[in-house]
Amino acid sequence: MKSAIRLRHLGLLCLISAASPAVFPAFAQSGKMVTQSPTARSGLSYADIVDLADRTPLVANVRIRNIIALKSEQAGSVPAGHKRLYVEADVTGLIRGEAGIAPLVTYLYDAPLDARGKIAKLKKAQVILFARPGGRPGEIQLIAPDAQIPATPAEVDRVKAVLSALVAPHTPPRILGLGDAFHVAGTVAGEGETQIFLRTENGDPVSLSILRRPGQAPHWAVALGEIMDEAARAPEPGTLLWYRLACTLPATLPPRAVRSLSVQDAEAARADYGVVIAALGPCGRTRATS
Template structure:
């Protein structure tokens, strides 16, 4: 083959490869979750090789990502290309949309097998110079759904559902995954069903029971007990039994997450079984105590 013919043939092969990659990218863009669905609130990190996320994920971040995912995979990035223009619609300021390809290191969670090499799209923070970070050879953890009929592609559960893989992250993540897979895991809280506050025989004595609504209909309730001369005590029960001895959940547990991130900020009026104004005020005060002691459901992601 003449030199000119070889050059033309080579250009045709490269052009075909580029067109093939563009078609794959176009298909994956159609699967990308809405950028408005989940955007990180942290500021971009400086440096050309910036970490994959702008802020350390909170416990609530990890639970919400893991709970939405079919698979959690650790990968080594082998190839990246920035998605620009119309294909990056909905991209938040300070973010870059990347088409990524990587080798599977480990399937951290998920029952379905994944390919040895995978492709996905992710929104990542730009560095201080406004450039997309260079992720080639970096390890990342992605929270994703499987794409039917495309075993070599993943769809992230949110545009930013990609984190820098570190031993510290996996140490925090594995207990979360184990808790979500446990048969006795606490149900998702969707609201408050009923509230009942009963005064005791002594001044300052009362018991408030708050019955919760759950996504799967399983029982859940809060009990707040006040005794004269003692600090108020509250606990949660995940069974039909309303137990005065029930304890409050520890922070950064799935039970804590269900309550801190699932309970409404105020007690709905229609949920109060007692029409006595004093009992109503007591129930409101006891519910406020529970929220205060649970603390905020902090997130770095919207």
């Protein structure tokens, strides 16, 4: 009875009925995404953190004050093995949010069940939320069902570092795909250079350069500008530029990228592109993305 009174007082009985996906669109597709326990995961990869933070308008550190498990008729569609919760949390720190945030926030969360059909202890847990403002004051919507992660000191530091990189001057643009590739053979066997242009969301120029010299390992670099200068280097793993490349570029050079090259130059460009992909390594995502 107390739960029903609280929800009715907040005007949320209609919100958590069958109409709830319209108010909380992040949960409308919850069956297509992976949900995670807020306390069990503390080892998200760098790519996971950037995936969550990249387009999130609101990131906050909160302490869960209260949870209310919704009845099946209130919860709507919930993924198997999960329980939909109505969560009240006190904001202990705003990490991102130009419009600010209320000191007490409420949101819906699909908590995974353990082997006994129970949810992990959440009350008083400190978590980081990746969210957007909801339809009423104090309401927020998680951007994904797993957009609640443990607020360990390490995770807080990593989230802050990622957000700082995302808004830093001259931050690497989002990569949409590959443009044209060009290859020039050298004057001696085993010498040559390939340049591959990338398509970016904001139109800023980004290109890859792979240089081969006889008796040396191939050298590659990335340029964020019109000119590939001598200071250009390959990105360090675990940086935003590395993420933009490793998590976006296709495994092989598509035919359209080498359509203007001779057969021999196209083969050389594909081999040089393979050097880049091998050096970047796997993206390292551990969570599903929509």
